[in-house]
Amino acid sequence: MAKTLGPVRRKFSPWNDPTAKPLIEFRNVVKRFGDFxxxxxVSLGIYEREFFALLGPSGCGKTTLMRMLAGFEHPSEGEIRLAGASLAGKQPYERPVNMMFQSYALFPHMSVEKNIAFGLVMDKMPKGEIETRVQEMLKLVKLEKFAxxxxxQLSGGQRQRVALARSLAKRPKVLLLDEPLGALDKKLREETQFELMDLQQELGMTFLIVTHDQEEAMTVADRIAVMDHGKLIQVAGPSEIYEQPNSRYVADFIGDINIVEGRVTAIDGGLIRMEAAAPRVSIVMEDDAATSVGATAWMAVRPEKVRISHDAPIETGVNAVHGEVWDIxxxxxxxxxxxKLDDGGTFRAAVANVSRTVERPIGWDDRVWLTWSKTAGVVLTA
Incomplete structure (x- = not known):
């Protein structure tokens, strides 16, 4: 049986070690295209053996940041360093990085093995070493029979593996993945995400992936940088990004969420009380957000942390709103x-389908109560 990677992933957190030095450093990097x-x-450190994700909508700057690391673009200001050395003035072929493009960019007239060998041939590696390396790569991506x-003559998933093998063949220090799974169907994409994780751990390499797919970033990455309009909004592990977003932008961008605006009316012993206008409700949250009485803040809670019931809550200390099921x-x-809440707005609740029942206990137009605990969400101030 293959050795589990769990212990490796659980213990890996060099960003929490003040003595650890990043493999890749972006230092106050700015990139302008004319007036844009x-x-x-951007200042950011990425560590050796880390699987790092740049996540954000189209136009947020994530691909430009990766292209500057690869050498296809150059910073207007700032510096990029790799293994302690500046990359300024180095051409793409002089950098110990390789990039796998979204389109795969395979040579249609070449076989699988010749596609994989292409970069090695360009580097004038001895023929015998090329053959050995290609066989290693074919075995690694399980394409020996398709050489x-x-x-x-290949499926989309197989072409993706060829592109990955070609990118890995030169054994770069860093592999750059630009939306690598975008052309695959959902099921194959999900399977390939886990294969990428296992491959990255097996090779002990640093992977940097650019994606707009939140689930993909949450699945594969050790850490995620959420970007918007060229800036880093939050850099953290997947669970922290999801459970402790630092702003409404991150909370709303990652997954589904309910956000309610209110005014802080009391802060006492780690509890924050808010009064919201729509819905008209008093909310109590257990949170250490840096806010003050009278300030505007937002309560954010994920739908799966919201309970839905026909009956009014009997327990004390829970937050509750009342309304009518509008859609399912x-x-x-x-x-x-x-x-659809009685006092305005719409709230969402997600319920796991743990049984095979077809008839819903709660249906359209039902009057329901939605409740959530003091610890279910977060208080956001920006």
Whole structure:
């Protein structure tokens, strides 16, 4: 049986070690295209053996940041360093990085093995070493039986593996992945995400992936940098990004969430009380957010942390709102209820479908109560 990677992933956190030095450093990097600032004063460290994700919507600057590391673009200001050395003035082929493009960019007239060998041939590696390395790569991505085929004779997933093997063949210090799974269907994409994780751990390499797919970033990455308008908004591990977003932007961008605006009316012993206008409700949250009485703040809670019931809550100390089921989304493993609240706005609750029942205990137009605990969400101040 293959050795589990769990202990490796659980213990890996060099960013928490003040003595650890990043492998990749972006120092106050700015990139302008005319009057447009694509990357705005980004400082970031990525560590050796880390699987790091740059996440954000189209146009946020994530691909530009990766292209500057690869050498296809150059910073307007700031510096990029790799293994302690500046990359300024170095051409892409002089950098110990390799990039796997979203389009895969395979040579249609070459076989799988010749596609994989291409970079090694360009580097004038001895023929015997090339053959050995290609066989290693074919075995690594489980394509030994397809070595003589052309790209058009392969499935989308197989072409993706060829592109990955070609990128790894030169054994770069860093592998750059630009939306690498975007062309795959959902099921294959999910399977390939776990294969990428296992491969990265097996090779002991540093992977940097650019993606707009939140689930993909949350699945594969040790840490995620959420970007918007060229800036880093939050850099943290997947669980912290999801459970402790630092702003409404991150909370709203990552997954589904309910956000309610209110005014802070009391702060006492780690409890923050807010009064919201829509819905008209008093909310109590256990949070250490830096806010003050009278300030505007936002309560954010994930739908899966919201309970839905026909009955009014009998326990004390819970937050509760009342409304009518407006819509229901059945997603197989989960049902998502959109509830139109009596005091304005819409709230969402997600319920795991743990039984095979077809009849819903709660249906359209039902009057329901939604409740959540003091520790279920977070208080946001920005």
């Amino acid at each position: 600032t694509a990357v705005d004063d 003589k085929r052309k790209p058009h 989304g059945y997603i197989g493993d989960t049902s998502v209820y959109h509830v």
